[in-house]
Amino acid sequence: MALEIERKFLVLDDSWRESVRDSAYFRQGYLNHEIDCSVRVRTCGDRAWLNIKSVTVGTERLEFEYEIPLDDAHTMLNSLSRKPLIEKTRYFVEVGPHTWEIDVFEGDNAGLVVAEIELEKPDEIFEKPGWAGEEVTYDPRYYNTSLAATPYNRWQ
Amino acid sequence: MALEIERKFLVLDDSWRESVRDSAYFRQGYLNHEIDCSVRVRTCGDRAWLNIKSVTVGTERLEFEYEIPLDDAHTMLNSLSRKPLIEKTRYFVEVGPHTWEIDVFEGDNAGLVVAEIELEKPDEIFEKPGWAGEEVTYDPRYYNTSLAATPYNRWQ
Numbered sequence: 001m002a003l004e005i006e007r008k009f010l011v012l013d014d015s016w017r018e019s020v021r022d023s024a025y026f027r028q029g030y031l032n033h034e035i036d037c038s039v040r041v042r043t044c045g046d047r048a049w050l051n052i053k054s055v056t057v058g059t060e061r062l063e064f065e066y067e068i069p070l071d072d073a074h075t076m077l078n079s080l081s082r083k084p085l086i087e088k089t090r091y092f093v094e095v096g097p098h099t100w101e102i103d104v105f106e107g108d109n110a111g112l113v114v115a116e117i118e119l120e121k122p123d124e125i126f127e128k129p130g131w132a133g134e135e136v137t138y139d140p141r142y143y144n145t146s147l148a149a150t151p152y153n154r155w156q
Numbered sequence: 157m158a159l160e161i162e163r164k165f166l167v168l169d170d171s172w173r174e175s176v177r178d179s180a181y182f183r184q185g186y187l188n189h190e191i192d193c194s195v196r197v198r199t200c201g202d203r204a205w206l207n208i209k210s211v212t213v214g215t216e217r218l219e220f221e222y223e224i225p226l227d228d229a230h231t232m233l234n235s236l237s238r239k240p241l242i243e244k245t246r247y248f249v250e251v252g253p254h255t256w257e258i259d260v261f262e263g264d265n266a267g268l269v270v271a272e273i274e275l276e277k278p279d280e281i282f283e284k285p286g287w288a289g290e291e292v293t294y295d296p297r298y299y300n301t302s303l304a305a306t307p308y309n310r311w312q
Contacts, residue, residue, distance in 0.1 A: 031195050031208060032188030037236045039187050039195045050206065050222065052187060052195075054236055062235060064228050066206065072220050079218060080193045080210055 005122055006061075008142060011113040012133040016102055022092045029081025030148050038145045041068075041076045048073030055145060082148050084108040096127045108151035114142060161278055162217075164298060167269040168289040172258055178248045185237025186304050194301045197224075197232045204229030211301060238304050240264040252283045264307035270298060 028042035040051040054062040087106040105112040184198035196207040204226045210218040243262040261268040
């Protein structure tokens with residue numbers, strides 16, 4: 001169990017690509033439509049996890065994560081998850097002492113690029129790079145749960 | 157992953173109590189309201205599990221179960237689960253080659269007693285004991301997910 005503090009920003013341009021340290025392709029889906037709690041199945045390479053998170057608009061969340069067999073995850077994503085699934089490549093970019101995670105979405109959310117920074121406390125100071133634009137931490141449309149219900153290609 | 161085949165019956169009297177082999181107290185709750193998929197947290201003694209099951213009216217279901225830390229389960233049941241929680245004592249009764257599970261509910265579902273038998277194939281032959289009454293396998297009111305939404309004490 002972890003208390004997760006994240007802030008989320010839109011991405012203005014591609015200049016972050018020069019500083020990518022690593023990347024990973026995620027395929028994930030949700031087993032529920034709850035407003036206050038998400039149950040996510042995620043695969044990345046040959047590993048998979050089940051993640052349970054309290055969903056509150058803002059920065060602090062209760063989170064649990066368990067690794068599960070990859071075959072179980074594939075079956076759950078194909079048979080039990082809400083569609084569309086979320087497909088994205090996450091790029092890791094170091095800025096000072098922090099690692100930013102930049103999610104470049106595909107499929108029904110193609111065109112959307114969002115950057116997240118995880119903090120240890122809500123008022124922690126961090127450097128906001130030039131490519132980071134408007135903060136959307138408090139905008140529920142950008143939750144992955146929302147993107148599974150109303151993907152970016154259906155936004156007005 | 158397992159394909160689960162269960163048949164469920166109401167219980168007519170207490171005569172099954174003479175044949176109880178074992179029993180266990182369960183406290184459980186659901187992390188979703190889905191019609192087609194349940195996500196359940198269950199504690200029993202000092203152990204806990206996360207269970208994911210396709211919910212289809214009838215006998216065959218897709219099921220996944222993972223053991224999780226007890227403290228995580230308590231936090232999820234107290235903070236994230238739908239209320240009321242389901243509390244029940246399950247009694248194990250051998251009848252011929254099969255084990256029946258008799259659930260005696262407490263809390264908001266007190267008064268309800270249901271017996272289940274798990275089969276290896278849908279048309280498997282089994283002995284129906286004298287204490288087993290009407291079959292309710294196909295009645296969605298008796299699903300534990302339903303009992304968490306509309307507990308027995310609120311039935312008309």
